[in-house]
Amino acid sequence: MSPASQPPQPDLKAIRGSFLDFIDDPFYVPEADSVRYLADGLLILEDGKVKDFGAYGELQNRYKELPTTVYAERLIMPGFIDTHIHYPQTGMIAAYGEQLLEWLDQYVFPTEGKFQDKAYAEEIAEIFLDQLLSNGTTTALVFAAVFPQSVDAFFEAAERRSLCMIAGKVMMDRNAPEALCDTADSSYQDTKALIQKWHKKGRLRYAVTPRFAITSSDEQLQRAGELLAEFPDVYLHTHLSENVSEVAWVRQLFPQCNGYLDVYDQAGLVKQRSVFAHCVQLTEAEFQRLSEADSAIAFCPTSNLFLGSGLFKLEQAKSAEYPVKLGLGTDVGAGTSFSILQTANEAYKVAQLRQQKLSPFQALFLATLGGARALCLDDLIGSFDIGKEADFIVLNPRATPLMACRHAASAPSSLSELADRTFALIMMGDDRAVEATYILGKLVYEKAEATLP
Ligand SMILES: [Zn+2]
Structure with missing residues (x-):
């Protein structure tokens, strides 16, 4: 031979x-x-x-x-595994003085508008991935911006580096600047095309990504649910019950629903591969529902403290009766560090303020195998x-x-x-x-x- x-x-x-x-x-x-x-x-x-x-x-x-x-x-x-982060917000981390809804208007939306420009998106995607790797984060569940090209820029960069990454285009059709809004139909079509292009291409996975209930019409959430039904192994990635004013607004927008989680549930979005960031204001019944659905929570302590959102009920998420899959999320740019070590540090302090303990092994579990389980990737990554x-x-x-x-x-x-x-x-x-x-x-x-x- x-x-x-x-x-x-x-x-x-x-x-x-x-x-x-x-x-x-x-x-x-x-x-x-x-x-x-x-x-x-x-x-x-x-x-x-x-x-x-x-x-x-x-x-x-x-x-x-x-x-x-x-x-x-x-x-x-x-x-380390970061279960919730926004790559377009890399350059606006540490923006002063607001809580969630005002912070979105004042800082996030103007920043995300720049991601219509693919070259700019490519530049930030590289900086973002450099930051992840230098902080020891090898997998992340990532929000892109509303523009499909912002997803292409991210996945192209992640693919060049052979990274295991999950990301998706923001779906957002109301309560945001017009230049940043899609429509229920265009978000469905664009997301579908992106799933077909990127999902399971090498180590990449796609997440259907409505920003949160406030910026999606009922029709858009229904279309997101259709996508999950058509592509059962893609993810759902969104925010849930972060801030008191946000929860009150959701109640006004969806009077027919029995609380915030029910808005997503009625659209068919509460599933095994659904990851909900924050969940600070969740009710006991909502924790139970997430447990039954085998959905996951991304606990984002630096962000929750930075935006003054509140203290996550760690003991309820990790209860013996209704355990919920849980990972740590930096939530940059509301989160103040790319470091999962620093995120675990703040998680410990949030637990302390609620008279609970988070042991170092529990914290490092959340940062590795726990995060992999939250993302249904524990057959591939998360341990040796x-x-x-x-x-x-x-x-x-x-x-x-x-x-x-x-x-x-x-x-x-x-x-x-x-x-x-x-x-x-x-x-x-x-x-x-x-x-x-x-x-x-x-x-x-x-x-x-x-x-x-
Ligand atoms: Zn977030």
Whole structure:
């Protein structure tokens, strides 16, 4: 056989270091049975997927010929998952002084208008993806703008980088500037064409994306429901019960509905692949309905605090009786950071203000496997299980002088010591703690050497 006709050799390599991931949900399963920590572990990668994973001592003989990258005194985790973010709002993060409805009028709508220009959308999409990767976020559920070309710009950029991303065109036909409005029919046609173009193209997925009940007519929501019926494996991504004035306005706009969630339910939008951002003002019955429907919530603490929306009822979402799938969302630009570590930090404080605790393992579960479950992607990403796609990050728990002072150099010797170290990492860490990001086993981001301590 000539060399040219031989099958290509698999791309095999190994990563050695301390690994942390989850095999179950630490909100319901004791940490000893849900947290997987390997102080000295070996991750074997083949063609972008996890081929093998275990203790170095057990696997080393089988793979000693492989090129191995060693990360000493680091923590390797599955890539973070952001379950709610707006890429067009990248350039208007940290806009002063308003709550939700005024903030949309004053800042968001003028900014999103610029995404009619595809070249501008392309430029922002690249900055946005650079930000995600440098913050250790490898998958996100993303709002584009109302213009179909803003979705093309995003997916083209994500595809070039081989990223697992879910996104969609905003559907919005009222209570917004005319230049930003589509119609019930055009939003249906445009979304359908985008689904056919992008959904399941490589690692990309499509989300039908009405902005929220206030900016969609009943007819538009019905057409969104038709799309979900026609394409059962696409997602639904929208906002729900964020702010008190918003909930009151929805009641006026939809007097025939029994509350905010019911507006979406009556349009056939409350399903297994439906992700609702915020849910701060949700009633108990609405939490129950989301649980029954197997829908997901994106908990966006930095955004909820920034816009003064309120404190998410974490304990109700993660109740034993009516558990709801839950992930963390940065919600940039109302969220104040691209960092899922900082988002987990604020989630902890929101829980504290409600006299609840969010343990570091619970927070990191939400950031990884929990987020993957919320997005129905846990068969592909979210942990180091064999066969999964190898999107992972290398964290430096001693990334700053203060973090180095707080955090011993030696690997933790018990689960409680690991909990203490990861808690400090969540409180003090951000993009400075993300040393490397891998997509499908390939290094795509590395922090500049000079900034390491
Ligand atoms: Zn949002």
